[in-house]
Amino acid sequence: MTESIITYRSMAKVNAAILLGILGCVSLGYVVSDYVLPLATWDWFIIFGVFIGFPFFNTLLGFGIGWYGKKNAIEYSNPTWEYEPVQLTIEETKKLVSENKRKYWRMVANSNYWIFFIPITLLLFMAALPVYLLIETPNIAPLDTLMFSLALGLTFAVSSVGSLRATSNSASDDFTILLVREAIRLAKAHENIPGLSNIRVVFDKAEQDGYTVYEAPRVVIRVTGLEREGYVESWSEEHGAVSRVLCRLYKTDDYPEVIWWWFSEDRYFRKFVDKDKNGYYVKYPLTYKSGNPGVKDLRKVIENAVAIVILEWLHTRGEREDLSEILDQLNVKKL
Numbered sequence: 664m665t666e667s668i669i670t671y672r673s674m675a676k677v678n679a680a681i682l683l684g685i686l687g688c689v690s691l692g693y694v695v696s697d698y699v700l701p702l703a704t705w706d707w708f709i710i711f712g713v714f715i716g717f718p719f720f721n722t723l724l725g726f727g728i729g730w731y732g733k734k735n736a737i738e739y740s741n742p743t744w745e746y747e748p749v750q751l752t753i754e755e756t757k758k759l760v761s762e763n764k765r766k767y768w769r770m771v772a773n774s775n776y777w778i779f780f781i782p783i784t785l786l787l788f789m790a791a792l793p794v795y796l797l798i799e800t801p802n803i804a805p806l807d808t809l810m811f812s813l814a815l816g817l818t819f820a821v822s823s824v825g826s827l828r829a830t831s832n833s834a835s836d837d838f839t840i841l842l843v844r845e846a847i848r849l850a851k852a853h854e855n856i857p858g859l860s861n862i863r864v865v866f867d868k869a870e871q872d873g874y875t876v877y878e879a880p881r882v883v884i885r886v887t888g889l890e891r892e893g894y895v896e897s898w899s900e901e902h903g904a905v906s907r908v909l910c911r912l913y914k915t916d917d918y919p920e921v922i923w924w925w926f927s928e929d930r931y932f933r934k935f936v937d938k939d940k941n942g943y944y945v946k947y948p949l950t951y952k953s954g955n956p957g958v959k960d961l962r963k964v965i966e967n968a969v970a971i972v973i974l975e976w977l978h979t980r981g982e983r984e985d986l987s988e989i990l991d992q993l994n995v996k997k998l
Contacts, residue, residue, distance in 0.1 A: 668872050669834065670738040671769065677732035681823045684728065688721055688819040692812035710790075718789045718815055722782050725819040729826025736769040739834040744869035744876060750883065753850050756864040760843055763877070768828065770838035778825030785818040837876045840866075845899035846880035852905075852961035853884055858969050858989035860887040865896070884965070886972055888985045895968045904958040908932075910968050912975060923971055927958045932971060948974060948995045970995045 699713050751759060764773050789811055831839070846864050853862045862884050866877040881898045893912040900906040906927045914920035919937035923945065935942040947955060948970035949963065956963035970993050973986045990996075 666740070668740045668742045668874065669770070672735055672737060674732060674736060677728065677827070680728050681725075681732075681820070681827075684721075684725060684823060685816050685820045689812050689816035692815035693808055696808045696811040714811075715786075715790045718786050718818060721815060721819050722786065722822045725822030726826040729823040729828075730830045732827050733769070733830035734832050736832060737834060739770075739832070741833065741837075742871055744837065744871065746867035746869045746878070748865055749868040749877075750863040750865050753847060753862065753864060756843070756847055756850070756880075759877070760840060760847075763838070763840060767838045767874075770832065770834040772829060772831035772835040772839045774829040775825075778821070778829050781821045782818050782825075785814050785821070789814050789818075837878075838874075840877050840880065842900060843877075843880045845902050845904075846882060848903060849897055849899040849905060849961060850882045853882065853965055856962065856966055856969065857992035858887050858973070860885045860890055884969075886969055886986075887989065888983065889972065889976060892976070893972055895965065895972065897965065897968075901958070903961070905961050905964050906958065908964060908968050910972050912972060918979060921975055923968070925964065925968070930955055930957060932967070945971065949993065966993055969993065 695713060695717070699709055764771050843864075850862050850864050853859060862882065865881050865883050867879045869876050881896055883894050883896045885894055886892075889912075891913075893910070896909040896911075897905055898907050904927070908923075908925040910923040910925075910932070912918075912921045914937075921937075922935050923932045924935070924942075925932045931944045932947070933942045934945050947967050949967050951963065956967065970990060973990055974995070977983065977986055977990075
């Protein structure tokens with residue numbers, strides 16, 4: 664019998680270390696702060712040692728435990744995946760990302776801003792607020808001690824659990840869906856553009872031993888009335904930006920295949936007819952006062968892509984009232 668591509672290792676010791684670390688930080692933080700706070704008035708050695716150095720050390724310890732746990736959570740055989748394209752709606756894509764993170768949390772590197780910002784905020788809080796409260800209002804010193812101990816425990820919890828979620832291991836490159844947030848943002852930029860019959864996020868999908876991986880997310884749209892004649896495909900490699908666009912009209916018995924490529928490096932549509940490998944640049948159907956669209960002008964780039972496909976159809980394959988109406992909605996004049 665063939666072994667599974669993934670072998671799960673026990674997380675009992677790591678979970679126990681995190682739980683004991685949280686309880687230990689709360690207890691030790693209460694005892695230390697209760698003893699030290701009365702002596703801390705303007706004693707900068709105690710302030711830096713107990714209220715800055717001590718919490719910082721515990722935060723690093725939490726990150727280290729989480730890092731170790733994730734690195735050793737599995738054994739991965741790194742198989743050869745065979746991919747097939749699959750199309751999803753925007754909502755289905757969001758659901759897929761959420762389910763993928765939850766189902767494969769041991770393999771997915773799930774990094775969020777809170778993993779880094781919350782510990783930093785708590786460290787600043789412990790360094791400043793407890794001492795300030797003690798110096799300015801000594802009558803609430805017990806509350807000051809409680810706040811310090813709880814903040815210390817919360818910092819350890821966030822740093823250890825956050826590190827456990829965010830750290831990558833040998834399987835993360837395959838199971839983490841890279842650039843998916845960028846693809847969703849790009850897909851949303853297509854909404855409300857005239858002339859689109861559907862918007863889909865496309866992945867390359869592979870399955871093996873009951874595990875499923877996805878890669879290379881991009882967006883595919885169909886022009887209303889030309890669903891079977893071609894498509895527009897776009898990619899994003901940066902949040903809120905488009906990196907390349909492919910427009911395609913399929914080959915028929917009477918007409919050759921026509922494709923256009925738009926790359927962020929030159930920001931012009933380059934047209935290729937049939938087997939032509941050189942191609943040539945074409946003008947933007949829509950013009951703007953600010954000049955040609957850039958990588959951040961998602962909607963403008965896609966509007967031009969849709970217009971290019973329709974104009975080519977009308978110019979080479981005959982007039983169609985429904986396509987002319989789409990051009991009117993886009994404020995594009997027919998050639």
